[in-house]
Amino acid sequence: MKRAVTLALKGVGHVSPNPLVGAVIIKNDEVVAEGWHHKFGGKHAEIDAIDNAIGIDLTGSTLVINLEPCSHHGKTPPCTTAIIEKKFSKAIIGIKDPNPLIIGKGIDILINAGIEVISGVLENECRWLNRFFIKHITTEFPYVILKAAQSIDGCIATSKGESRWISGEESRKRTHHLRAFVDAVIIGRRTAEIDNPTLTVRDVTGRNPYRVILDSELSLPQSNKVFSDNEKFKVIIVCHENYRHSKKAENLRAAGINILAVEEDEDSRMNLKEILKSLYSDYRIGSVLVEGGADIFSSFARSNLIDELHIFTAPKIIGDGIHSFEKFNINRLAYATNLKLISSDMSGDDIHSVFISTQ
Numbered sequence: 001m002k003r004a005v006t007l008a009l010k011g012v013g014h015v016s017p018n019p020l021v022g023a024v025i026i027k028n029d030e031v032v033a034e035g036w037h038h039k040f041g042g043k044h045a046e047i048d049a050i051d052n053a054i055g056i057d058l059t060g061s062t063l064v065i066n067l068e069p070c071s072h073h074g075k076t077p078p079c080t081t082a083i084i085e086k087k088f089s090k091a092i093i094g095i096k097d098p099n100p101l102i103i104g105k106g107i108d109i110l111i112n113a114g115i116e117v118i119s120g121v122l123e124n125e126c127r128w129l130n131r132f133f134i135k136h137i138t139t140e141f142p143y144v145i146l147k148a149a150q151s152i153d154g155c156i157a158t159s160k161g162e163s164r165w166i167s168g169e170e171s172r173k174r175t176h177h178l179r180a181f182v183d184a185v186i187i188g189r190r191t192a193e194i195d196n197p198t199l200t201v202r203d204v205t206g207r208n209p210y211r212v213i214l215d216s217e218l219s220l221p222q223s224n225k226v227f228s229d230n231e232k233f234k235v236i237i238v239c240h241e242n243y244r245h246s247k248k249a250e251n252l253r254a255a256g257i258n259i260l261a262v263e264e265d266e267d268s269r270m271n272l273k274e275i276l277k278s279l280y281s282d283y284r285i286g287s288v289l290v291e292g293g294a295d296i297f298s299s300f301a302r303s304n305l306i307d308e309l310h311i312f313t314a315p316k317i318i319g320d321g322i323h324s325f326e327k328f329n330i331n332r333l334a335y336a337t338n339l340k341l342i343s344s345d346m347s348g349d350d351i352h353s354v355f356i357s358t359q
Helices: 002-011 045-052 079-085 105-112 123-129 131-139 169-181 189-195 247-254 272-283 294-302
Strands: 022-027 030-036 062-067 090-095 116-119 143-151 155-157 184-188 210-214 235-240 258-262 287-292 308-314 339-347 350-357
Touching: 002 022, 002 030, 002 045, 002 062, 002 123, 022 045, 030 045, 045 062, 045 079, 062 123, 079 105, 090 105, 090 123, 105 116, 123 131, 131 143, 131 287, 143 169, 143 294, 155 294, 169 287, 169 308, 169 339, 169 350, 184 189, 184 294, 189 210, 210 272, 235 272, 247 258, 258 272, 287 294
Parallel strands: 062 090, 090 116, 143 287, 143 308, 184 210, 184 287, 210 235, 235 258
Antiparallel strands: 022 030, 022 062, 143 155, 308 350, 339 350
């Protein structure tokens, strides 16, 4: 199963919004074939492994797979049919397919065909592997990772907005790994204007995510770097509904930029829940990385939308600077965002801490 999980990771950046899936075929106590889901719309992991078992009679073999085989016709035929036709005798499964319309049906079909099924193997690892898929397929909202690089005293920039570079080279490299892992990166207009980032994946192997900029009045100048590269079609500017048909919006559309207009929430801010829901329904974005700045961080915390938090803490003291969540103000501890630390290690000279929401 560990090997199946490792194989599944080969699909990162290519299979979304589908899950990451790897498969291993065992016969006579030996691995005879492996496979994984390579890209969205392509062969599923089971079929890839079967196709790689060239010239091998798979009768009586065992299939090890991190996710329950599909039992429905989608972009490809149901994998359960191929497993039965190849006369596998056993299927070892990590987790059930979380899709409410499918969960457990693939297992039932295999059992009814006389195939022994063992499920729940390395269940926690398999759930973590597909945490993005589990979130969006059950809620129709993307999985939200928030990443901040800050000083020991919690500042993401000086009082004048200088933030390059608080964290070190290794931490920035890890950030690029995160970008390659998710479907989209989200920042606010102020961060886009001050830092002028490209938000692309560099220094590591991986595809570039969508780049989402929250710019309520479409005031970001078109000289910004995100408007000038070869992947403008993957830039989404989110604005207030009032600007949907504005001249600024039309100019951006004419330049190949996507415009997503949303209503305000009760606090006269752009409605983050509506933004996330639209990113999923309109662009099939199943995971997002929120990179800043403090206003955006605070808004996500205020709306209780953080699933996972990555904090890179640099050995610096800034003092009177811009704090990560300075606009998130509570007057009672009961209103605090509760998180659980799941890992912490050195990232060069920085400390990389990963938390998940407990709410």
